[in-house]
Every structure is written in C-alpha cells, then in structure tokens.
Amino acid sequence: MTDLSTPHIDPQGETIAETILLPGDPLRAKFIAETYLDNPRCFNRVRNMLGYTGTYRGREISVMGTGMGIPSISLYSHELIHTFGVRNLIRVGSCGSMQEHVDLYDVVIAQGASTDSNYLSQFGIPGTWAPLSSYRLLEHAKHLADERGATAHVGNILSSDIFYNADDQTLGKWARMGVLAVEMESAGLFANAAAAGVDALGIFTVSDHIPSGRRTTPAERETAFTTMIEIALELG
Numbered sequence: 317m318t319d320l321s322t323p324h325i326d327p328q329g330e331t332i333a334e335t336i337l338l339p340g341d342p343l344r345a346k347f348i349a350e351t352y353l354d355n356p357r358c359f360n361r362v363r364n365m366l367g368y369t370g371t372y373r374g375r376e377i378s379v380m381g382t383g384m385g386i387p388s389i390s391l392y393s394h395e396l397i398h399t400f401g402v403r404n405l406i407r408v409g410s411c412g413s414m415q416e417h418v419d420l421y422d423v424v425i426a427q428g429a430s431t432d433s434n435y436l437s438q439f440g441i442p443g444t445w446a447p448l449s450s451y452r453l454l455e456h457a458k459h460l461a462d463e464r465g466a467t468a469h470v471g472n473i474l475s476s477d478i479f480y481n482a483d484d485q486t487l488g489k490w491a492r493m494g495v496l497a498v499e500m501e502s503a504g505l506f507a508n509a510a511a512a513g514v515d516a517l518g519i520f521t522v523s524d525h526i527p528s529g530r531r532t533t534p535a536e537r538e539t540a541f542t543t544m545i546e547i548a549l550e551l552g
C-alpha cells in the first residue's frame with residue numbers, strides 16, 4: 317500500500333508493482349488488466365489514465381496507460397520511477413513498420429530508440445547519446461518470442477514527435493539507416509530509465525506497414541496484440 321501521490325497518479329492507497337507494462341492507450345491497459353491479471357485493482361483514474369495492479373502467475377505486476385508522445389510518457393515514467401519506486405518499465409505499443417520485411421502483426425523489440433525529439437537535450441550531454449533499452453529485458457523478451465515461435469525483429473526504432481509529417485521524405489531517411497519502425501514514446505522512456513539507473517524496454521506490434529499502406533483496425537490496436545503482451549507479462 318502507498319499513501320503517496322503525484323499530480324498525475326493518485327493510487328489512493330493501492331500498490332504499484334516494481335514491474336509495469338506501459339501501453340499508450342489507457343483502454344489497452346484496462347484490457348490487459350481484465351484479461352490477464354488475477355485480482356486487478358485500479359490504482360489510477362486521474363485524467364482517465366487508467367492503471368491497475370494485480371498478479372500474473374503469482375507475481376505482482378502493474379499496467380498503466382501513458383498517453384501518446386514523449387512528453388506524456390516522460391512525466392508518467394518519471395513519477396512511477398521517482399515517487400513509486402518502479403524498476404522495470406516495459407512499453408507495449410503499436411508501431412508503423414518502415415521496412416518491407418517487417419510485416420503487420422510482427423513483433424518489434426527495441427534495442428535502441430532514435431528520435432527527432434528535443435527531450436534528450438535536458439541531460440546536457442556533449443554529443444549524441446543513444447537511448448538504449450535494458451539488455452537484460454531485451455534478451456529475455458527475445459528468448460520468450462523465440463520460444464513461442466513469434467516473428468520478432470530486434471533493432472533500432474524511431475520515437476517521433478510527429479505522426480502526420482508534412483515532409484513525406486523523412487521516414488525514408490530513417491529507414492535507410494536500418495530503423496525498423498516508428499512510434500512516439502520510447503526514447504523518452506529509455507532516457508528517464510537510464511538517468512535513474514532502472515530498466516526499460518519497448519515491445520511493439522506492427523499496426524501499420526508503411527511501405528505498402530496496409531494497416532490494422534482501431535479495435536485490433538486495443539485488444540488484438542496479444543503476443544507482445546504475453547511476452548511482456550513474463551518479464552521483470
């Protein structure tokens with residue numbers, strides 16, 4: 317139990333676990349809690365950014381929405397780490413594949429998160445710091461994906477501030493540098509985790525195949541991405 321609260325998270329006495337899954341969509345957090353957790357208790361309703369704690373295979377685990385974009389995940393992850401003592405932060409999101417061979421519904425595990433955001437400048441690093449995921453979590457996630465026979469690609473992703481880009485040449489430049497897919501949060505999460513000395517990972521399901529224009533439905537984005545969720549629930 318905790319009597320702590322922050323401007324954005326008010327658990328009202330409910331526990332937050334050391335390991336948390338972080339989907340962008342709060343309704344995906346609700347779906348994960350109600351589908352997979354035993355005895356799920358809601359620990360946050362502030363701004364409808366739903367968070368739950370329950371047990372999965374006997375181990376306490378939490379899940380909470382982060383909203384979209386680096387500013388949003390950064391404030392939630394900062395509060396989770398620094399006020400509530402969370403140590404393993406695992407983003408579970410949708411992403412847009414930039415590569416022909418990374419198909420719809422494939423899993424992408426982020427080794428690193430390149431970014432066009434200015435968020436990292438606050439750390440005053442005299443060069444270009446590469447936001448990386450936790451190798452411990454990464455290795456375990458890939459092992460679990462292989463065990464399940466899932467198609468899982470490990471590599472660099474792009475955390476972009478821009479969903480609708482006025483310049484249609486931009487993504488191609490990242491793709492030519494081998495970046496697998498685009499999403500909008502992980503670089504901020506990885507930076508906050510590194511600065512605090514805790515572990516973070518991003519696991520994604522490809523919702524959009526940008527080279528072909530094929531995409532999944534909004535309902536599938538909320539509930540159909542079960543392989544990545546089942547991998548993430550085993551981590552910690």
Ligand SMILES: O=P(O)(O)O[C@H]1O[C@H](CO)[C@@H](O)[C@H]1O
Pocket residue numbers: 339340341383384385408409410411479498499500501537
């Ligand atoms: O499915 P989520 O986790 O929200 O992630 C992706 O989807 C949103 C854009 O539609 C952005 O948040 C992006 O990172």
Ligand SMILES: O=c1cc[nH]c(=O)[nH]1
Pocket residue numbers: 410411412413479498499500523524
């Ligand atoms: O194309 C996409 C798909 C999901 N999320 C993104 O940020 N971009």
